[in-house]
Amino acid sequence: MNNKTRQNQRLAGRLLWSALILCACLLASCGKRKPQLPSNKQPKTDSVALAMVEMNQRLVQKANDELASYVLASGQPYVQDDQGFWYMITNRTEGLTLQKEQTVTIAQQVYLLDGTLCEDMVMTLQIGKKQVPTAVDSALLLLHEGESASILAPWYLAYGQYGNNAKIGAYANVRFEISVMEL
Numbered sequence: 727m728n729n730k731t732r733q734n735q736r737l738a739g740r741l742l743w744s745a746l747i748l749c750a751c752l753l754a755s756c757g758k759r760k761p762q763l764p765s766n767k768q769p770k771t772d773s774v775a776l777a778m779v780e781m782n783q784r785l786v787q788k789a790n791d792e793l794a795s796y797v798l799a800s801g802q803p804y805v806q807d808d809q810g811f812w813y814m815i816t817n818r819t820e821g822l823t824l825q826k827e828q829t830v831t832i833a834q835q836v837y838l839l840d841g842t843l844c845e846d847m848v849m850t851l852q853i854g855k856k857q858v859p860t861a862v863d864s865a866l867l868l869l870h871e872g873e874s875a876s877i878l879a880p881w882y883l884a885y886g887q888y889g890n891n892a893k894i895g896a897y898a899n900v901r902f903e904i905s906v907m908e909l
Contacts, residue, residue: 785881785897786810786880786882789880789881789882789897789899790810790880792839792880792899793812793878793880793899796839796878796899797812797878802814802876804876804878807864807865807868809860809861809864809883810880810882810883811861811864811865811877811878811879811880811883812877812878813865813868813875813876813877813878814875814876815868815869815873815874815875816874816875816876816903817872817873817874817905818870818873819870819871819872819873820870821870821871821872821873821906822870822871823869823870824853824866824867824869824870824871824906825853825867826853826854826867827852827853827854827855828852828853829850829851829852829853830850830851830852830853830866830906830907830908831848831849831850831906831907831908832848832849832851832866832904832905832906832907833847833848833904833905833907834846834847834848834849834858834862834902834903834904834905835847835902835903835904836894836900836901836902837900837901837902837903838893838894838898838900838901839878839899839900839901842893844890844891844893844894844900845890845891845893845894848907853866853867854867859879859883859884859885859902860879860883860884861877861879861880861883861884861902862877862879862902862904864883865877865902865904866904866906869904869906870906871906871908872906872907873905873906874903874904874905874906875903875904876901876902876903877901877902877903877904878899878900878901879899879900879901879902880899881896881897881898881899881900884898884899884900884902885898885900
């Protein structure tokens with residue numbers, strides 16, 4: 727075979743591949759177009775969803791205000807965490823710092839802000855596995871072995887919009903007293 731014939735075959739092969747690619751592109755672009763919003767109409771806002779967001783924002787602000795008032799009235803040196811709960815270490819130690827996924831045994835009492843005791847228990851849990859309310863889980867990472875803390879938790883970091891039992895109702899802000907017993 728001479729050079730001219732080889733060049734013609736290569737050119738034919740390239741033309742064939744180009745034609746196949748062009749056909750594939752044309753077929754892919756033949757899909758149905760999505761309808762466009764007419765330029766004279768604005769998208770509708772979901773007024774129910776917007777009202778729910780505003781209501782939740784008001785409930786969160788109310789919880790935060792209630793806890794801030796509680797802290798002021800108590801006169802105790804509580805510190806507010808970035809997540810929204812308040813904590814005060816009541817017994818400091820030089821023990822090991824608690825870590826995420828570490829198994830720990832704690833004593834926990836849960837009080838309503840009026841002082842009503844709702845729960846009193848000792849439990850073994852793994853930190854960060856959502857076995858306790860978010861405020862407690864996060865506060866444990868601030869503690870060392872043997873330490874105790876008081877935690878003021880807004881409802882959204884405690885037992886939420888449903889509560890936990892007959893004593894802890896919906897949207898209840900609570901105070902946790904926890905003691906790290908052993909690792």
